[in-house]
Amino acid sequence: MSETIDGESVAADVRADVAECVETLREEGVVPGLATVLMKADPASETYVSMKQRDCEEVGIEGIHVEIDADAPAEELYETIDDLNERDDVHGILVQMPVPDHVNKRKVLRRIAPEKDVDGFHPENVGRLVAGDARFKPCTPHGIQKLLAAYDVETAGADAVVVGRSDIVGKPMANLLLQKAPQGNATVTVCHSRTENLAEKTRNADVVVAAAGIPEFIDGDMIAEGATVIDVGINRVEVEGEGDETELVGDVDYESAKGVAGKITPVPGGVGPMTRAMLLYNTVKAAGEQGGVDVELP
Incomplete structure (x- = not known):
């Protein structure tokens, strides 16, 4: 059985650090x-x-x-x-x-x-991220790094697959994972809608970040035993046989994946809380820089 990565708990720790800096x-x-x-x-x-x-x-x-x-x-x-x-x-x-x-x-x-630009999407900030001198790391990828650190997931030398190439998650996540820095130093493969033999690539990964925006796109058969699975997807789908009732699911089929993965984020309660927490983190960092005050953000 997989260990569940509790985003709510890690986000609470980030918010506590932010409140001290405030x-x-x-x-x-x-x-x-x-x-x-x-x-x-x-x-x-x-x-x-x-x-x-x-x-x-x-x-x-x-x-x-x-x-x-x-x-x-x-x-x-x-x-x-x-x-x-x-x-x-x-x-x-x-x-x-x-x-x-x-x-x-x-x-x-x-x-x-x-x-x-506390989202980190301005071209200048994107360039600084790619160059390894980030002013602000985009909230979701940075939040994922915090989760990996909190759960002692070793990325140095690991094979990581990012499924999705969006400007918001996929591209910056790949950049952060490959950089020579904590929660980096991974060998990164970026997959997308045109990728052939996707399952072959994800099955060879130590870390899988699913950010394709497709409900339950990745199942347990596509994951290596003991791999860490980070599910970025937030998809609202109809509950079969329940009329108009809907539920939130990720890009990973959680039920089939949790018996294979070593660590896995749930939906909801995984990456989502971290995205919001890192927005606060970036805002406080921006306030410190603009106000000329040193703040110690971990």
Whole structure:
């Protein structure tokens, strides 16, 4: 039976560290502030933003929330970002994705000042990550690194397979795993929708990170005995035979995988809490750098 990697517990530890740093910053006259911007009338996005604001409140970060009508001109969003870039009380900016179709997503990411880009998606921050000099590590991959460290998963010399090549998870995860740094030094293979013989590759991996966005795409037959499996997927699917009832599942078929994997993250309760916790981590880091205050973030 696999050991379950408890993301809720590790995220709680991260939040505790963040809260201590917030106190340090406040003692120096710096009140960390995170601005969230929502421009799409989407229930899931509204829920995510409210959760992030609640997380901020719990650790002492000031939350600033801006809502823009989904039908408003794209320029209204760009100007909102410009205003937030100029505000001294805003240290981090997060524009909730997706944005409406008439808004250029890449323009949005480039508009956020790199030093306030706590998601780590601005091209300057992506470049620094690839170069091994990250200002901010993207929240989900960084959270995964924290999970690997907390559960003593050795990545140095390990074979790691990342299933998925998104800018948000797949690409930065691969970069972090191969870097010459803690929770790095792995030999990394990136797989995707065009990969042939996927099961052959995942079965040879010591660490599998599933981030393809396909419900229960990877099952126990595709995993090596004792491997560590990190499931990034969050998919809402109908419960068979239960009418309109739905449930959350990952990109891994948990029931078949848990009897094979050595360690595995559940869905929910695995990677998700870490993503939110690392957003707080990055916000505090940004506040320290912008306020000229040294904060000790592990």
